[in-house]
Amino acid sequence: MSSAVRPAAEPGQDPLDNPPPAVNYRPISTHLAIAPPVSVVIPAMNEAENLPYVFKTLPDWIHEVVLVDGNSTDDTVAVARELWPDVKVVRQLGKGKGDALITGFEACTGDIIVMVDADGSADGHEIVSYVSALVSGADFAKGSRFANGGATDDMTPIRKLGNHVLCSVVNAKFGARYTDLCYGYNAFWRHCLDKIELDCTGFEVETLMNIRVVKAGLKVQEIPSHEYLRIHGVSNLSAVRDGLRVLKVILTERSNRRGQPRRARGVPFRTRQGEAS
Ligand SMILES: Nc1nc2c(ncn2[C@@H]2O[C@H](COP(=O)(O)OP(=O)(O)OP(=O)(O)O)[C@@H](O)[C@H]2O)c(=O)[nH]1
Ligand SMILES: [Mg+2]
Numbered sequence: 001m002s003s004a005v006r007p008a009a010e011p012g013q014d015p016l017d018n019p020p021p022a023v024n025y026r027p028i029s030t031h032l033a034i035a036p037p038v039s040v041v042i043p044a045m046n047e048a049e050n051l052p053y054v055f056k057t058l059p060d061w062i063h064e065v066v067l068v069d070g071n072s073t074d075d076t077v078a079v080a081r082e083l084w085p086d087v088k089v090v091r092q093l094g095k096g097k098g099d100a101l102i103t104g105f106e107a108c109t110g111d112i113i114v115m116v117d118a119d120g121s122a123d124g125h126e127i128v129s130y131v132s133a134l135v136s137g138a139d140f141a142k143g144s145r146f147a148n149g150g151a152t153d154d155m156t157p158i159r160k161l162g163n164h165v166l167c168s169v170v171n172a173k174f175g176a177r178y179t180d181l182c183y184g185y186n187a188f189w190r191h192c193l194d195k196i197e198l199d200c201t202g203f204e205v206e207t208l209m210n211i212r213v214v215k216a217g218l219k220v221q222e223i224p225s226h227e228y229l230r231i232h233g234v235s236n237l238s239a240v241r242d243g244l245r246v247l248k249v250i251l252t253e254r255s256n257r258r259g260q261p262r263r264a265r266g267v268p269f270r271t272r273q274g275e276a277s
Helices: 051-056 076-083 097-107 124-135 157-174 192-196 205-215 239-255
Strands: 038-044 064-069 088-091 112-115 140-144 186-189 220-224
Touching: 038 076, 038 097, 038 124, 051 076, 051 124, 064 076, 064 097, 076 088, 088 097, 097 205, 112 124, 124 140, 124 186, 124 220, 140 205, 157 205, 157 239, 186 192, 186 205, 192 205, 205 220, 205 239
Parallel strands: 038 064, 038 112, 064 088, 140 220
Antiparallel strands: 112 186, 140 186
């Protein structure tokens, strides 16, 4: 039997001489503490009445809130500052939800970015599920109202049908296994932005992200999410106009060969339940 004697550490090489820097873990649930800072981006256009409901559900452990104001004519900015004194307010220069999100992402300093709508339809208590998936290995945590445990109170039958058809087209064309396509509640590691290079302005932004993460070979995990009714005001989305914009994105991305479809590369897609295809 041979035995190896571990050589004595040279001065300066002993780990006890140079301990790694202390990492600041914050508890985010009874079972999990995390180190990466989490930024929440909220696109908001005339949502002053809804913001109290949104901010009320945001966990206190998040690193920063970035509110992207779409030139609101109500008190959106003042209300946000009152509710969350450290809020970072960014005014978008262009128009549309996509433009707002891209502007917001650039302003974030966290390692993890969460997108949350300002209409009261998203429950901030769910952020912990998204962040848990990311720290457990996912690159992109994609909210789904149609995964087991998800729900929507806010979609009209025509929007449900359109979303289902468009989602099926994306699955067929890009080898994804999505249960939802046009949903604004998602979270991801900041590094994803370098791989998906967003370039759109409107409500098609979520579809573009969902397609490009698959094309980039990123690890996507669906998170069941409950979409509640918008509390005040009306949606800015038009089912036909924005549905056509989404379709255009799907067709353009299909002919754009910058990335290969996921199935062609044999990369599994995982759902929250861990199912792989
Ligand atoms: N800054 C900014 N925010 C916007 C713009 N358009 C929509 N939003 C915000 O984006 C969020 C979603 O918009 P909604 O009008 O509720 O549309 P929706 O029917 O929920 O559509 P989805 O985003 O697909 O869920 C809300 O917080 C809006 O205030 C815009 O042009 N600029
Ligand atoms: Mg909404």
